[in-house]
Amino acid sequence: MFKINENYLKLPGSYLFSTIGKKVAAYAEAHPDKRLIRLGIGDVTQPLAPAIIRALHAAVDEMGSRETFRGYAPDLGYDFLRTAIAENDYKSRGCDISADEIFVSDGAKCDCSNIQEIFGQDNRIAVCDPVYPVYVDSNVMAGRAGEWIPEKEMFSNVIYMPCTMDNDFVPAFPKETPDMIYLCYPNNPTGATLTKAQLQDWVDYANRVGAVILYDAAYEAYISEENVPHSIFECEGARTCAIEFRSFSKNAGFTGVRLGFTVVPRDLKCGDVSLHSLWARRHGTKYNGAPYIIQRAGEAVYSPEGKAELKEQVAYYMKNAHVIYEGLKSAGYTVAGGVNAPYIWLKTPEGMDSWKFFDYLLETANVVGTPGSGFGPSGEGYFRLTAFGTYENTVEAIERIKKL
């Protein structure tokens, strides 16, 4: 008789955003007269930029003509896109990353969750706490996280690195030595950043202890301050210890378009084996490339028109972030994030727990956010709002919260 992967049964409850979705749907059904404003999930609301729409139409036309039709894409991505990425995201910042170290995919979520496959079963992972749930859940499924400890809301074999107001959301090096360290900066959910010096410390630490850093830079387009690195490859020594994940979801509004990439430098090795070759083998065996028309849309992100239009789009969301940040502050909330990231991380008032505050906001202000405890035990007592709504809704949501 066939057996299932029992590790799946260790996952507590459902995926955070499914739970929120169900709660919100139930409230909306019971109160059809209320107009909900959703600042919960990090989904964008602005339409694709005109330069991207033009590129999509042009590529669709190519697919309709025998002379220009394209079948299977190269597993690792078309050269035109990999080259544009290498030039614009790396060489222009002085990072030594070449086009053939870039693996194009259908999004950072897939890559972040699949990357653990190329690592050994007995590696120990370290994560920030609170954290984007995918890093831990994908390792639970692989049997690398140990057992769920309900009273701690932690997995027995995961090293949690608390990030709270007390340490400005910058984790300390853990007491136990990890093999795989997940870092996400600008951070989801706290909106915190590392300075270049702080990230350099992590790179040095990883090289010293022989750990690999899995660096999620999905929100780099939101960085507004000078001393905040956009890529881990701005740090010296990162080529021997880091893998970086990037997304087109937040800088170009591709949440429903699906495009991302992962950088695996050729110098990253375990003994003689390069992780680049392992990831290439995974892509070749289990993936068939991102759609041609969508890779052309990705290319348009780097065109002069695309860049100009997307700069405006990011500015639009950051104006929302400013509205939320300043509005909540003036209403007496303790607030973080929102300066280099589209997320605002607030302390719940009067020590209310995160889910209680979720219900309170939903029921009294009809505003949907994300309870901090959904991201890990150190998120308890915090709450996330996103800047990805429309400006009008964002202003109204904050007005409603101010009136509570």
Place this chain on the structure above:
Amino acid sequence: MFKINENYLKLPGSYLFSTIGKKVAAYAEAHPDKRLIRLGIGDVTQPLAPAIIRALHAAVDEMGSRETFRGYAPDLGYDFLRTAIAENDYKSRGCDISADEIFVSDGAKCDCSNIQEIFGQDNRIAVCDPVYPVYVDSNVMAGRAGEWIPEKEMFSNVIYMPCTMDNDFVPAFPKETPDMIYLCYPNNPTGATLTKAQLQDWVDYANRVGAVILYDAAYEAYISEENVPHSIFECEGARTCAIEFRSFSKNAGFTGVRLGFTVVPRDLKCGDVSLHSLWARRHGTKYNGAPYIIQRAGEAVYSPEGKAELKEQVAYYMKNAHVIYEGLKSAGYTVAGGVNAPYIWLKTPEGMDSWKFFDYLLETANVVGTPGSGFGPSGEGYFRLTAFGTYENTVEAIERIKKL
């Protein structure tokens, strides 16, 4: 120090089609005057049908307007597509499959290779031999295949079911009892099919021994004979033992567009645990849905215009299959497949080994095919040609082979 997944190192050589690609590139570079005809990889050559192009343009326009823009898709696929699939591919054939048992994805290759994740580590897999390499390779990576035995060209823990001319390419039930059985019909690479009665025997066998059948029906659109089932769910009892994979790559030319789906019936269980819930959890955690515009293209496949246009497209390729089949036969080759499948499977002449015949065809006829031994040890002495070229090239390739 972090460790890698050592199972990756057990994979012998590179992915079959990468090896072929390199050999062909080297030949082309050395002989720039020769015009190669590629009938190797199963990639389509006809442009997307007009109905699909129209749907893509319309969806792109929706993404460019604030009122109709769509962000994250539902993890499991948009209802409009799941419903179209359930109606057209299942209900119309009398299969009891509902829309919520359909999981939309970016292609059958991903699903076929990812599905093993939800199964236990110590399950034994059985595969036809020869076989599409992805089934075995994905299990090797997961550590389920045992060790590579070079002299046998087999993995120690995989049950191989030989399919040769001697058994009309229909495998016998294996001596050892498997937990997971991969079946692909119409078959890649042999082009063979099972009758409904033969497939029913496999369903009964799986239910009897407690195995799950992983049924790859990527080529069902090429079935021309009446008694050949298009879906395993045409068989009684399949809801308790089968998962089915489908692709839009070959029926609609989506190899570079990327769309597929997997059917996991709710009755398929291991004890209390439904595989439907495990696969849903995997999708929710590691996947972010297929692109909206591409799901709209998938919907157009089921429109009256789409159906009519794609029927013609399939007929075009099947005319090629006929040219290859009859041409080789008249030239004295022993040929199989090509009637319900876009693949022609031939015996190499004079007992030549498969790679030797590959080189011979490449060098003397400048025709690229796929060596049978690349699909497994029982493929030795066979060779695959595909019907996915243009008609003109196909005719010329066969003329060249006839002249050898």
